[in-house]
Every structure is written in structure tokens, then in C-alpha cells.
Amino acid sequence: MAQKVIQIPRVNDGRADFATLFSIWSQTNDYFEDVRFDFSTCWFLRPNAVAFLGGLARLIESRMGTVTFDWTTLRDSWVRTTIRQNGFACAFGDASAPWDGTSIRYREDREFHPDEAADYLSDNWLGKGWVHTHVSETLKNAIVERVLELYVNAFEHSESQIGVFSCGQYFPQLNELLFDRTRNHGRLCDP
Numbered sequence: 001m002a003q004k005v006i007q008i009p010r011v012n013d014g015r016a017d018f019a020t021l022f023s024i025w026s027q028t029n030d031y032f033e034d035v036r037f038d039f040s041t042c043w044f045l046r047p048n049a050v051a052f053l054g055g056l057a058r059l060i061e062s063r064m065g066t067v068t069f070d071w072t073t074l075r076d077s078w079v080r081t082t083i084r085q086n087g088f089a090c091a092f093g094d095a096s097a098p099w100d101g102t103s104i105r106y107r108e109d110r111e112f113h114p115d116e117a118a119d120y121l122s123d124n125w126l127g128k129g130w131v132h133t134h135v136s137e138t139l140k141n142a143i144v145e146r147v148l149e150l151y152v153n154a155f156e157h158s159e160s161q162i163g164v165f166s167c168g169q170y171f172p173q174l175n176e177l178l179f180d181r182t183r184n185h186g187r188l189c190d191p
Contacts, residue, residue: 002034003034003035003036003068004027004028004033004034004035004036005035005036005038006024006027006028006035006036006037006038007038007040007041008024008037008038008039008041008042008045008049008053009041009042010041010042010043010044010045011042011044011045011046011048011049012044012046013046013048013178017046017048017049018048021048021049021052024052024053024056025052025056028056028059028060028065033060033063033065034065034066034067034068035060035065035066035067035068036067036068036069036070037053037057037067037068037069037070038070038073039069039070039071039073039074039075039076039079040073040075042074042075042076042079043075043076043078043079044076044078044079045079045082045083046169046178047086047104047167047168047169047178048178050082050083050086050088050106050167051106051165051166051167052165053069053088054088054091054092054106054108054165054167055162055163055164055165057069057092058108058162058163058165059162062161062162067092068093069089069092069093069094071089071093071094081101082103082169083106084096084098085098085099085101085102085103086098086103086104086105086106086167086168086169087105087106087167088106088167091106091108100128102169102170102171102172103167103168103169103170104124104125104166104167104168104169104170105120105124105167106165106166106167107120107165107166107167108163108164108165109151109155109163109164109165109166110162110163111163112151112152112155112164114148114151114152117148117151118144118148121144121147121148122140122141122144124168125144125147125168125177126140126143126144128170151164151166
């Protein structure tokens with residue numbers, strides 16, 4: 001069977017970018033498809049796209065397809081650094097190990113473990129000092145509880161057979177902290 005090559009373009013978080021993600025999903029909506037993702041036209045990849053691509057790859061694999069992320073096509077050094085730093089590349093065959101930086105680690109949860117998710121959010125999202133240092137522990141805990149509710153909702157309402165996928169990014173120049181998650185239940189991918 002021929003391998004389907006899908007170009008991953010620049011993906012931000014606007015309406016057109018979400019349409020792009022759903023277009024990618026529809027191109028792979030075949031139970032026995034072998035897919036290779038090509039990054040040669042990707043010069044920016046928002047965390048929502050990283051979580052989405054991880055969920056999509058696992059969905060294809062769950063349908064007995066094969067997925068290849070062609071790391072040799074990464075032309076943009078920021079994209080390469082980010083997906084290596086957050087562990088996404090390592091999760092999909094790249095030899096580089098993740099490291100601490102401005103990324104929130106890529107995570108795949110097949111089952112919901114509230115304590116692990118809370119630690120992940122507290123340590124990797126709020127615990128890195130990206131949130132103003134004058135925020136009280138009470139407020140930090142309240143923020144973690146609210147974001148943890150996203151995980152709870154994703155597991156309770158998605159009926160996902162393959163899990164919930166998440167990661168994030170801190171953009172210091174913009175003073176912007178993003179946390180994205182995708183749940184994938186096979187019929188539709190919801191970023």
C-alpha cells in the first residue's frame with residue numbers, strides 16, 4: 001500500500017488553523033492508511049497542533065495504520081527545538097531526549113490518574129516560575145484545579161479509546177503561557 005504524505009504547514013491558533021488541523025484529520029481518515037508527516041513547510045507549530053498530531057498518530061496506529069514523522073524535513077530550528085524539548089519528537093521515534101526549557105512536556109494519558117495529572121500541571125505548568133511569583137499558593141492550587149477539570153471532562157465526555165494528549169508552551173516575549181490538550185475518540189478530534 002502506498003504511503004500517504006501529509007504536509008504539516010504553519011499552525012497557530014486562529015480559526016483557519018483549526019480548519020487546517022481538521023483538514024489533516026480528514027486526509028488520514030482511513031482505517032488502514034500508512035501516513036508520513038512532512039514538516040518542510042512548517043515554520044511554526046502551536047502546542048494545540050502538537051497535542052492534536054499526537055492524538056491523530058495514535059488514532060491511526062489504533063486502526064492498524066503506520067505513522068512516520070519525517071524529522072529530516074524539519075527546516076525551522078524553533079519547531080525542531082520545541083518538539084524535541086517537549087518530548088513529542090522522542091515519543092515518535094526521534095533519538096533526542098526532552099529537556100527543561102519553555103515547553104510543557106508532551107503527555108499521553110490512556111487512563112485518568114488525578115494525582116499524576118495534578119502533579120504534571122503543578123510542576124510543569126505553574127511550578128516553573130512562569131506565573132507571577134506573587135501569586136499565592138491558594139490561587140495556584142485553584143488554577144491547577146480548574147485546568148485539571150479539563151482532563152476530567154476530556155476523559156468523562158470524549159469516550160476516547162486512545163486517551164488524552166497534552167502539552168504547552170511559554171512564550172516569554174509575549175508573556176503568554178499556553179496549555180493545550182486533545183481528546184481523540186476516533187470520530188472527531190476536538191482540540
